[in-house]
Amino acid sequence: MRVVAFSGSPNMENGNTALILRPFLDGLIDGGAAVELFHTRKLDIQPCQGDFNCWRKIPGHCFQQDDMQMVHTKLRASDVWVMATPVYVWGVAGPLKNLMDRLMPLIEPFITLRDGHCSHPLRAGTPAAKLVLVSSCGFWEMDNFDPLLLQMRTLARTVGLDFAGALLRPHAPAFRMMLEANAPVRDVLDAAHAAGQQLATTGAISPETLHAISRPVVPMDEFRHFFNEQFRQELDHLDKDMVHA
Numbered sequence: 001m002r003v004v005a006f007s008g009s010p011n012m013e014n015g016n017t018a019l020i021l022r023p024f025l026d027g028l029i030d031g032g033a034a035v036e037l038f039h040t041r042k043l044d045i046q047p048c049q050g051d052f053n054c055w056r057k058i059p060g061h062c063f064q065q066d067d068m069q070m071v072h073t074k075l076r077a078s079d080v081w082v083m084a085t086p087v088y089v090w091g092v093a094g095p096l097k098n099l100m101d102r103l104m105p106l107i108e109p110f111i112t113l114r115d116g117h118c119s120h121p122l123r124a125g126t127p128a129a130k131l132v133l134v135s136s137c138g139f140w141e142m143d144n145f146d147p148l149l150l151q152m153r154t155l156a157r158t159v160g161l162d163f164a165g166a167l168l169r170p171h172a173p174a175f176r177m178m179l180e181a182n183a184p185v186r187d188v189l190d191a192a193h194a195a196g197q198q199l200a201t202t203g204a205i206s207p208e209t210l211h212a213i214s215r216p217v218v219p220m221d222e223f224r225h226f227f228n229e230q231f232r233q234e235l236d237h238l239d240k241d242m243v244h245a
């Protein structure tokens with residue numbers, strides 16, 4: 001199994017998204033998959049120019065010469081596409097969205113019906129891969145992933161990718177702090193690792209494993225009070241520093 005992963009987290013390996021992405025990719029490797037990870041922050045990916053030249057003038061190609069040519073090659077050669085992103089304004093972080101917009105050359109302009117719904121199939125030469133979403137968000141509730149999840153599921157359905165699941169970590173900054181404080185939350189990392197191993201060895205991730213990755217690690221009221229207090233203290237310090245400056 002060949003896996004290509006793209007992370008749109010500007011914090012790359014040090015981010016909250018990477019807390020889940022890293023063990024997931026390690027699990028895939030331990031399960032025998034060949035894995036490549038790219039950070040959009042290190043790639044040159046210009047926004048789509050919206051001219052449809054990749055459908056009308058040079059079918060299957062984009063006239064913009066940047067890292068998307070390499071991305072297309074990697075995607076065409078992979079069995080699993082992993083899209084990793086922090087939730088930004090309830091959606092995909094901008095640089096990863098640019099990459100997703102530039103997938104247009106990989107799909108046909110012709111509209112076919114899939115389950116009675118209009119869709120654009122993948123072009124010949126882009127095998128139907130599995131799509132996995134990995135994401136983290138700041139707020140406590142799982143419904144903060146709803147718009148992002150809907151977007152990824154719709155993308156998969158429309159072009160004929162097999163949506164293999166979403167590894168979602170809510171209240172991720174709190175999760176990070178608890179990890180650093182050695183609170184008993186490492187089971188979440190173990191679940192992310194298990195998700196990778198399951199995907200590599202069975203082709204699927206169990207709902208129980210996905211559930212374990214997203215489990216609440218702190219009650220909502222505690223989460224809210226803790227962060228409000230932390231910000232209050234931080235901003236008080238800032239005010240004092242400014243008075244002394």
Ligand SMILES: Cc1cc2nc3c(=O)[nH]c(=O)nc-3n(C[C@H](O)[C@H](O)[C@H](O)COP(=O)(O)O)c2cc1C
Binds near residue numbers: 012016
């Ligand atoms: C510009 C911006 C927008 C954000 N929007 C949301 C949001 O809509 N909902 C949410 O729950 N968290 C939101 N967050 C919080 C991040 O999703 C969260 O901190 C995430 O874990 C960061 O991941 P990273 O460390 O990999 O960058 C936002 C953060 C930033 C910087």
